[in-house]
Amino acid sequence: MTVSVGEELRRIAKGEVLDDEWSREIYSVDASHYTFLPSAVVHPTDRHDLKQICQYSFAKGLPVTGRGAGTGLLGQSLSNNVVIDFTKHMNQIIEIEDNYVLVEPGVVKGLLDRELRRKGKFLPPDPASSNYCTIGGMIANNSSGPHGLFYGSTINFLEAVKVVYADGSFGCLCKMKSHEERAAKLLKLLSPYTKLIQSGYPPVTKNSCGYRLDAVLNDKGFYPHKVFAGSEGTLGLVTSAKFKILDIPLYRHLLVLGFENLIAATFAVQDILSFSPTALEMLDHTAISPQKNDSIGPTGCLLFVEFTSNDLKIVDRNLSLCRNRTSDYSTAIESASDEQSIQRIWAARKGALNNIMRITVGSRRPIGLIEDTVVRTSFLHDYVLYLQKVYLENKLDYVMYGHLGDGNIHTRPIIDLNSPREVQLIESIADRVFNKVIKNRGTITGEHGDGLSRVGYICRMYGEAIFDIFKQVKHLFDPTCVMNPGKKIPLNIS
Numbered sequence: 001m002t003v004s005v006g007e008e009l010r011r012i013a014k015g016e017v018l019d020d021e022w023s024r025e026i027y028s029v030d031a032s033h034y035t036f037l038p039s040a041v042v043h044p045t046d047r048h049d050l051k052q053i054c055q056y057s058f059a060k061g062l063p064v065t066g067r068g069a070g071t072g073l074l075g076q077s078l079s080n081n082v083v084i085d086f087t088k089h090m091n092q093i094i095e096i097e098d099n100y101v102l103v104e105p106g107v108v109k110g111l112l113d114r115e116l117r118r119k120g121k122f123l124p125p126d127p128a129s130s131n132y133c134t135i136g137g138m139i140a141n142n143s144s145g146p147h148g149l150f151y152g153s154t155i156n157f158l159e160a161v162k163v164v165y166a167d168g169s170f171g172c173l174c175k176m177k178s179h180e181e182r183a184a185k186l187l188k189l190l191s192p193y194t195k196l197i198q199s200g201y202p203p204v205t206k207n208s209c210g211y212r213l214d215a216v217l218n219d220k221g222f223y224p225h226k227v228f229a230g231s232e233g234t235l236g237l238v239t240s241a242k243f244k245i246l247d248i249p250l251y252r253h254l255l256v257l258g259f260e261n262l263i264a265a266t267f268a269v270q271d272i273l274s275f276s277p278t279a280l281e282m283l284d285h286t287a288i289s290p291q292k293n294d295s296i297g298p299t300g301c302l303l304f305v306e307f308t309s310n311d312l313k314i315v316d317r318n319l320s321l322c323r324n325r326t327s328d329y330s331t332a333i334e335s336a337s338d339e340q341s342i343q344r345i346w347a348a349r350k351g352a353l354n355n356i357m358r359i360t361v362g363s364r365r366p367i368g369l370i371e372d373t374v375v376r377t378s379f380l381h382d383y384v385l386y387l388q389k390v391y392l393e394n395k396l397d398y399v400m401y402g403h404l405g406d407g408n409i410h411t412r413p414i415i416d417l418n419s420p421r422e423v424q425l426i427e428s429i430a431d432r433v434f435n436k437v438i439k440n441r442g443t444i445t446g447e448h449g450d451g452l453s454r455v456g457y458i459c460r461m462y463g464e465a466i467f468d469i470f471k472q473v474k475h476l477f478d479p480t481c482v483m484n485p486g487k488k489i490p491l492n493i494s
């Protein structure tokens, strides 16, 4: 009689193993449009438990896929094999010190924010999904958010990771430990390619495409732990992580500017950036429900501009310079400096994707493939015109919003899934848009990651030479390809 994977895992793991139909169904979806039914789901109790699970999977050649809250938008946490959920037991904040925090991967970012706030601290990357998403997922996708403009993405704050590798062995990566076996091999692998790596990545402020080798080895040094940022669980499973944290600034002011349309708003970006805002976000009329866009008219566009400092005079000066500079071509719709109003206003911007995901009418729904490209802000105006032209030519409605200050536009065409013409357009439009972005030295993903949808575009993004290094990195960490296979490196490529 054959014993199922679930039964075998139950004999090995200390944590719960779920393999009933209902549980597998629940874990078969995430925030993407894909469905993959896992054979079993495990809740490891700690890293020792995870080690046993990985040793078993490795011996059997069984793929394992980590999972946080399942809010990934491109199918990153989905698998037909073993899913490892870190949210139930491995969810502790281990230590908060003056300048760092040590956490387990299953901690929800919003809960960490709350604890840090009590001490006057914060970890800046602030995805709109913070109330649900986990630190493990944020590392794996190199997540970001509105304040990425000033502070950077998850990768910029990651200082060390403890991991379990494919074969169940423990690893500990940080700047000081380049003698750790895997780190030493990584350094040896990357060193001959230093120049290629530094010239082969796009000059944009955020990037979640491929492996972020540019952050691993550069002029400043060797940062082996950063290879895990944006790696989508394909190199090993993170069991704890250390992050740099900052003091919450004393003062902030949020200004909402209304523009006639998105194109007019893109013209203002360079002007506004010259006043060093901590956030510069955009909500186009396409992403605002018709009831709510009275203040900006049917084609209007909103920019959310935040100024922050420990010096109130600096906030006030930048705010007033910004208002003066933009007053001829925009209207100040809201302006707030008290925390409650700021939170209320940000909620409107942060709720954008949630609202958009609900715009499903019958078989028509917004499809996330183009999703979150980044271009240099000097190219934004031409790029937005190009996107609008592509949608218009193909007679498609669309939504647009995003982190305009980073050149990071979130956009989805609204596709009728019952229309073969429109379904067939999804990939051809993405093809055109990605080519445009790559040609202009942008990235196909600034923060949402490659997942299943975009893994096939990574080679095009970086070219054969860098993609070949990615394959070697994958092989170094996961030689038998059991760590979330099919993500970062397509399945048919060895």
Ligand SMILES: Cc1cc2nc3c(=O)[nH]c(=O)nc-3n(C[C@H](O)[C@H](O)[C@H](O)COP(=O)(O)OP(=O)(O)OC[C@H]3O[C@@H](n4cnc5c(N)ncnc54)[C@H](O)[C@@H]3O)c2cc1C
Pocket: 030, 031, 065, 066, 067, 068, 069, 070, 071, 072, 073, 076, 077, 086, 105, 126, 127, 128, 129, 132, 133, 134, 135, 136, 137, 138, 139, 140, 141, 142, 143, 144, 145, 146, 231, 232, 233, 234, 236, 237, 238, 239, 353, 354, 447, 448, 484
């Ligand atoms: C409404 C909505 C709004 C969003 N807004 C933003 C936004 O503003 N900015 C942004 O960047 N993203 C955003 N996202 C995307 C998503 O929330 C983030 O990518 C988030 O960080 C994913 O976290 P998660 O816990 O849900 O991870 P999951 O989706 O569960 O997993 C994501 C990846 O992490 C891997 N993983 C999980 N735990 C581990 C571990 N311990 N070790 C190794 N790999 C692991 C998984 O295998 C998978 O590859 C949004 C999503 C939604 C649905």
